[in-house]
Amino acid sequence: MKRNQKAALFLALVFSGKIWAQDTERKMLLKDAEDKFPVSDAIIKYNHGNNHTHSDMAGSFDFIVKSYPDTLIISHQGYEDMKLEVKNEDDKNKVIFLQHKPYHISEVSISHSSFLAAITKVDLNKFPVNSAQDLLRKVPGLFIAQHAGGGKAEQLFLRGFDADHGTDVSVNFDGMPVNIVSHAHGQGYSDLHFVIPETVNNIDFGKGAYYMDRGDFDTAGYVDFQTYNGLKNSVVKIEGGSFNSKRILGMFNILDDDKGRKNAYLAAEYNYTDGPFDVKQNFNRINIFGKYNQWITDNDYFNIQFSTFNSSWNASGQIPERAVDQGIIDRWGSIDPTEGGKTSRTNLQINFKHIISDSEQIDIMGFYSKYNFNLYSNFTFYLKDPEHGDEIQQTDGRNIYGTEIKYTKNFSFPKSSLQWVSGTGFRSDDINTLQLNHVYHRDLIVGKMADATGVETNLHAFSGLIWKAGRWIINPALRIDHFIFNFHNLMNTEQLPSGQSKEKTRLSPKLNFSFSQNDHVLWFLKTGMGFHSNDIRVVVPNKNENTLPYSIGGDFGVRLHPFKSLIITPTLWYMFLQQEFVYVGDDAVVEPSGKSRRFGADLGVRFQPLDYFYVNADINYSHARFIGEQKGEDYIPLAPVMTSTGSVNWDFLPGFSLGLQYRYLGERPAVEDNSIKTKAYFVNDLILSYNHKNWGANIQINNLFNVKWNEAQFATETRLKDEAEPITDLTYTPGNPLGLKVGLYYKF
Structure with missing residues (x-):
C-alpha cells in the first residue's frame, strides 16, 4: 500500500458515520x-x-x-x-x-469514570506544589529522581520500570505529548520544566497500557497535567531559601467578561539556585504561559494557549562512590566541573469543541513545539581518553507538529447505555539537529561521534465502546499506530541526499471490565497491549531491530470505600515486554536488550476522618526479570522493587496547615547479576503554611532529618585520572541535604 493511501486509511478509519450539526431543544x-x-x-x-x-x-x-x-x-x-x-x-x-x-474523600465516587483524577485532586488541594518535581510526586505510584543540576528531565520509576526520562511512561500536558522521540539523550525524554506548577488544576493518570487514546510510551502508564481555564484571582509570589535559591511567580487575570463566556490569563516565573554543590549550579529558568478560552456559542468552545521556557545550569555529575570513600572529593564535589547544559521549548496549542447534539460532540486539538537541547556530560571520566577525558555533548533541535480529532456519541437504551469514542491524528518530528560529540571542557570538539537529521511521523487512530449495563461496565477498544522513519546520517555522505527510511505498524487491542458490587466495593479487570517506539538511529540502519516493542499485561483490583472517610485500592498486575532498553551511560543511543516480565502489587490508601485531617499513602512492589537469561543473571538493572510515598496534613488552626510527606525507594539491582546494588533511602519534607483571604505564607523544610541519600544511582565502569585500570562501582548524584524555603504570596 502506498504511503498516501495509508494516511487516507487512518483519517477515514473512525469517521465512516455521518457527523452533522443539528438543532436541539434545550x-x-x-x-x-x-x-x-x-x-x-x-x-x-x-x-x-x-x-x-x-x-x-x-x-x-x-x-x-x-x-x-x-x-x-x-x-x-x-x-x-x-x-x-x-x-x-x-x-x-x-x-x-x-x-x-472543596474536595474530600467522602465526595469521591469509586464508580465514577474520573475516580483516579478525583483522588489526585484531593492530594493537590492538601499540599501546595511549586516545582515540576512536586507535580510528578503527586501521581500515585510514580517515583522520580533528579540529577545533572536540576535542568534535565526527571528520571521516572513506575511499575518496576526505571523508565529513564520517559521511555515507558507517556507524559502529557493538556493532551499535548511531552515525550520526545529519538531524543539526543534518551528515547521518550520528557522535560516537564516548561510547566508552571500553580497553573495545574488536576492530574489525569493511569497505570498500564489499557487506554485507547494513549499510544507511544504508554507501557507502564501515562500522566496528563491539566491546567486551569481561568483564574479567580491574580497572584504574586516570592520564595527564597537555602543555597541562594529564589523564585518569583506572577499569575495575572487578563480577561474575564461578565457573562463568563471568555477569559484569559498570563503566568510567568523565574527560578535560580546555586545548589549545595562545590561548583555552583548557577541554575536559571524563565517560564511564560498564557491561555485564552471562549465559548463562541453554547455549543462551540475555542481555546488557544502558549508556553515557553529557557533554562541553563551547571552539574556536579554522577560521582563514583570510591572517589568519596578515598577522599578525592567530598559528596558535593565533581570529577568533571564542566558538566551542565541549556535547553528551551516553546509550545502553541489550539483546542476546539463542538457539541453536535445532546448525545454527540467532537473535540479537535492541534499543537506545535520548537525544541532545543544542549547537554554536557561525563559518565566515565578518563576511561576512553586519558588525556582529554570522556566528556560528551548531546544536541537536539527540532520542530514538532501534531493534531488529534475525537468523536463521542452516546446511546441510551431501557436498561443500559453505550458510549462510542473514536479518534484519529498524527505527530511529526522534524529533527534538524541530532548530534553526539566528544568534547573537552565544553569548548573543544575532540571528535564527532554521531550527526544526523530526520523526520519521524506517527499516524494513529482508535475506536472503542463503553457499555454500562446494571452494575457492569465493559470497555473494548482497538488502537492502530503507524510510524514512518526518515533518517539522514550526515557522517556518511554516501547516503545523501536520499537518506534511508522504514515504516512499521502496531495494533493495540484493549479490553476492560468493572463491576460495582455495591456503593462501597468495585471490582475491575484491565487488559491490553501497549508499546514504545525505538530510536530512529537504531531503527533505520539496523533493519532487524524491534521498531515498536510491544507490551501486554493486565490489572486485577478492587476499590474499597468501607466508610466515607476511607478509600483503599489494592491491585495485582502483570506485564510482558518484547524488548527492554537498558541504560549504557549515554555513550551510544540505546542498548536494546531481551524480553522481560514484571509482576507486582500496588496499594493506595486515602483517609480523612476529619475535614481538617488527611492521610494518604501509596506502596508499590514489583518483581522484574529478563526472560531467557540464566537465573541469578536475569535482573533488570535499576528496576525498582519497593517504592512508597505518602503524607499527613493537619489544618490545626483557622488558616494554618501543617504537612509532613515522605518518599521511600528501596534497594535495587544495579547490574544483571545483582552483585552491585543501589542504596535505599527514606526522606521527609515538612510544610507549614498560612492562608488568609488575600495573602499567605509558607515555610518548607526539605530533608527534615538531614539524611545522607543518593538520588540518581548507576553502576558504571569508570576510570579516574591516576587509575591504571577501570573500575565498575556505584556512581551517584547526592540528594539535597537539609534545606529551608520560605514563600509569601498576595492575591488581588
Missing part, C-alpha cells in the same frame, strides 16, 4: 460556574424526590413535573448540591451554574 442546562463547560452526568431529583434524571453530554436535561411548584435537587461529584424551585413551565428554560466545593 430544557435546562447545567454549566460549571468557573469555566462554563457543560456538566454531564449530574443527578437531578424532581417530583418531590420521587423521580430522577441525568444531565447529558451537553449539560441539558428534561423532566416532567406532575404538579407545581416543585424543587429540583441537583448533585454532582465535586460540586455543591443545589436546590432550585420550579414554579411553572416557564422556569424550565434556564442555565444553571454549579459551584465547586
